[in-house]
Amino acid sequence: MTATIALPSAQSLRTRARAMTVLRLVAAPVIVVIAVSLLFWWISTLPLDSIEQRTLNPAYIEARIKEHLLLTFVASLLVAVLAIPAGILVYRARSAWVRGIFLTLGNIGQATPAVGVVILLAIVWQTGFATALVALVAYSFLPVLRNTMVGLEQVGSDVKEAARGMGMTRNQVLTRIELPLASPTILAGLRTALVFAVGTATVATFINAGGLGDMIVNGLKLQRYPVLLTGAVLVAAIAVLIDWLAGVVEDLVRPKGL
Amino acid sequence: MSDTVPTNTGFFRAISSQSAGVSLELDHVTKQYPGQPAPAVDDFSMNIRPGELIMFVGPSGCGKTTTMKMVNRLIEPSSGSIRIDGKDVLSLNPNELRRHVGYVIQQIGLFPHRTIAENIATVPKMLGWKKDRIAERVDELLRTVQLDPGAFANRYPRQLSGGQQQRAGVARALAADPPVMLMDEPFGATDPITRERLQAEFLRLQAEIGKTIIFVTHDFDEAIRMGDRIAVLSERSRIEQFDTPANILAAPANEYVSSFIGQGAAIKRLALMPISDAVLGPVADAGGPRIPVTGSLRDALDLIVLSGVARVTVTDPDGVAMGTLDHAAISHVLGTTVEVSALGADGEATP
Numbered sequence: 001m002t003a004t005i006a007l008p009s010a011q012s013l014r015t016r017a018r019a020m021t022v023l024r025l026v027a028a029p030v031i032v033v034i035a036v037s038l039l040f041w042w043i044s045t046l047p048l049d050s051i052e053q054r055t056l057n058p059a060y061i062e063a064r065i066k067e068h069l070l071l072t073f074v075a076s077l078l079v080a081v082l083a084i085p086a087g088i089l090v091y092r093a094r095s096a097w098v099r100g101i102f103l104t105l106g107n108i109g110q111a112t113p114a115v116g117v118v119i120l121l122a123i124v125w126q127t128g129f130a131t132a133l134v135a136l137v138a139y140s141f142l143p144v145l146r147n148t149m150v151g152l153e154q155v156g157s158d159v160k161e162a163a164r165g166m167g168m169t170r171n172q173v174l175t176r177i178e179l180p181l182a183s184p185t186i187l188a189g190l191r192t193a194l195v196f197a198v199g200t201a202t203v204a205t206f207i208n209a210g211g212l213g214d215m216i217v218n219g220l221k222l223q224r225y226p227v228l229l230t231g232a233v234l235v236a237a238i239a240v241l242i243d244w245l246a247g248v249v250e251d252l253v254r255p256k257g258l
Numbered sequence: 259m260s261d262t263v264p265t266n267t268g269f270f271r272a273i274s275s276q277s278a279g280v281s282l283e284l285d286h287v288t289k290q291y292p293g294q295p296a297p298a299v300d301d302f303s304m305n306i307r308p309g310e311l312i313m314f315v316g317p318s319g320c321g322k323t324t325t326m327k328m329v330n331r332l333i334e335p336s337s338g339s340i341r342i343d344g345k346d347v348l349s350l351n352p353n354e355l356r357r358h359v360g361y362v363i364q365q366i367g368l369f370p371h372r373t374i375a376e377n378i379a380t381v382p383k384m385l386g387w388k389k390d391r392i393a394e395r396v397d398e399l400l401r402t403v404q405l406d407p408g409a410f411a412n413r414y415p416r417q418l419s420g421g422q423q424q425r426a427g428v429a430r431a432l433a434a435d436p437p438v439m440l441m442d443e444p445f446g447a448t449d450p451i452t453r454e455r456l457q458a459e460f461l462r463l464q465a466e467i468g469k470t471i472i473f474v475t476h477d478f479d480e481a482i483r484m485g486d487r488i489a490v491l492s493e494r495s496r497i498e499q500f501d502t503p504a505n506i507l508a509a510p511a512n513e514y515v516s517s518f519i520g521q522g523a524a525i526k527r528l529a530l531m532p533i534s535d536a537v538l539g540p541v542a543d544a545g546g547p548r549i550p551v552t553g554s555l556r557d558a559l560d561l562i563v564l565s566g567v568a569r570v571t572v573t574d575p576d577g578v579a580m581g582t583l584d585h586a587a588i589s590h591v592l593g594t595t596v597e598v599s600a601l602g603a604d605g606e607a608t609p
Contacts (some may be wrong), residue, residue, distance in 0.1 A: 042343070056385055149535070156365075156367070158363060158365030158366065158367035159367045159368075159369060159370070160367075161332070161363060161365075161367055162361070162363060162366070162367025162369075163367070163369070164332060164356070164426075165330060165332060165361035165367075165440075166356060166357065166361060166380055166381050166384075166430075166431075167353045167354065167355070167356035167357035167358075167381065168353070168380075168384070169353050172384075177369060180371050181370065181371055238609060255371035256371065256414060257368055257370050257371050257372065257373070257414030257415065257416065257417075258371055
């Protein structure tokens with residue numbers, strides 16, 4: 001009987017949810033396209049001097065975007081490869097000590113200003129891509145670590161007990177039950193890490209590792225505001241687009257039935 | 259028994275081949291958690307015959323669930339031995355063991371990211387069954403627990419009601435046709451009406467499949483309704499009485515058991531007795547209220563109280579009057595039963 005009462009409301013909820021999904025799918029790219037179009041239209045109306053012309057051209061911008069994206073994606077990939085297993089280990093160790101140590105390390109990585117880490121690393125080690133990568137990984141490690149732990153801890157004890165009771169080994173419980181059920185939370189952590197990385201990758205310019213930070217810093221130093229603004233708007237646009245893309249992926253790979 | 263079964267694989271094949279129940283013995287089983295003054299389960303011994311449905315009933319925290327979970331080694335006993343079909347479970351691989359022991363819990367624990375069909379297929383898949391065989395089995399089981407395969411196989415757990423989920427849980431536990439089932443308050447989280455239906459359905463199912471079952475509950479009425487034998491447990495899983503429902507109701511072993519039975523023991527006993535147990539009086543006038551002989555004495559008493567007459571007419575399945583039944587006859591049945599069990603006669607249940 002309840003089904004007949006619940007059905008219409010569930011249906012209307014579902015149509016509303018679908019409308020929201022469509023809005024979320026469309027809004028971000030539309031805003032980005034508008035913002036970037038406005039920027040380039042504005043720049044095209046400006047008389048550019050020689051300094052500005054050297055940076056505000058397609059080849060230069062494309063090279064910076066490529067550097068920026070490379071840093072972001074390699075760093076995020078490393079974070080995924082390191083932080084998810086770390087989160088699984090901490091979860092399975094079930095020891096307050098291990099948990100404390102890993103969370104403290106993650107917190108330190110995130111709490112320390114990325115600019116400071118980059119420059120310190122450059123002094124004690126080297127400048128360039130690898131150093132920037134280490135700083136980025138340290139910075140975006142925490143959200144993935146924490147979300148992996150929390151996601152696994154949230155899996156219902158009833159589900160785990162049923163799985164054990166049916167004769168799954170601990171590894172089978174992890175790979176067939178716990179990880180799939182924790183995957184939405186873990187992916188949300190990765191999404192946060194990606195967006196962090198886009199923003200933080202701007203500091204790579206200080207140690208000569210390129211990226212859109214070059215445009216921002218040069219624009220500031222040389223007081224060429226069109227350059228500064230282009231760098232800033234592009235970083236923001238990339239961050240929004242990556243967040244959007246990660247959101248779409250999250251929706252696509254979320255286990256059905258959750 | 260164990261020397262006829264040289265390897266574990268052989269043993270599992272042997273017990274899986276008999277889809278009906280096997281014997282289950284718990285022998286001086288104790289569970290002592292480190293750092294605790296008293297054991298959670300203290301020297302528990304019990305012999306369960308093949309195909310028996312044994313109810314563990316007791317207050318929460320009395321160790322009944324702990325005792326049950328030692329059978330599939332979700333909890334390891336500190337001492338003692340547990341034998342399934344004569345084979346000590348401690349000598350088996352615990353994961354292998356659990357794949358051959360059905361397990362149903364109150365919270366059900368269906369995997370939310372898998373369809374009902376995939377949930378039910380879990381153990382057969384682990385046992386390496388062929389796809390066709392799994393599909394066939396899932397279909398059969400869904401029908402057995404009265405869920406239409408066409409409608410339910412591809413749904414996800416959250417799309418089912420509580421009662422439907424519980425049925426799916428039972429189907430999942432039965433998937434690989436385990437000879438032994440452990441059920442931990444399986445119907446505890448459902449509303450009273452659904453619970454009664456599930457109990458009745460499960461009893462009907464058990465009559466067909468004849469598994470050896472340990473069924474944990476804190477609801478004494480559920481124990482009476484379902485059990486072949488009931489173990490009334492107190493602190494540290496001490497067995498206060500282990501007997502058939504009728505015998506426990508007729509002759510509680512001590513104060514503790516009586517307090518557990520609660521009010522209305524006589525009425526509860528009557529519910530277990532068919533009208534044919536009573537000595538019927540001669541057929542009188544045909545006008546009074548009538549009751550089929552297949553009903554219980556409690557149904558008859560109900561009718562007497564409701565209609566306010568002195569006696570009701572008992573009819574055979576064809577509706578022909580067989581005799582009459584009154585208060586005195588019903589009371590007489592209760593009296594007789596007490597005498598029988600007090601003699602210590604062979605009152606133990608036949609499964």
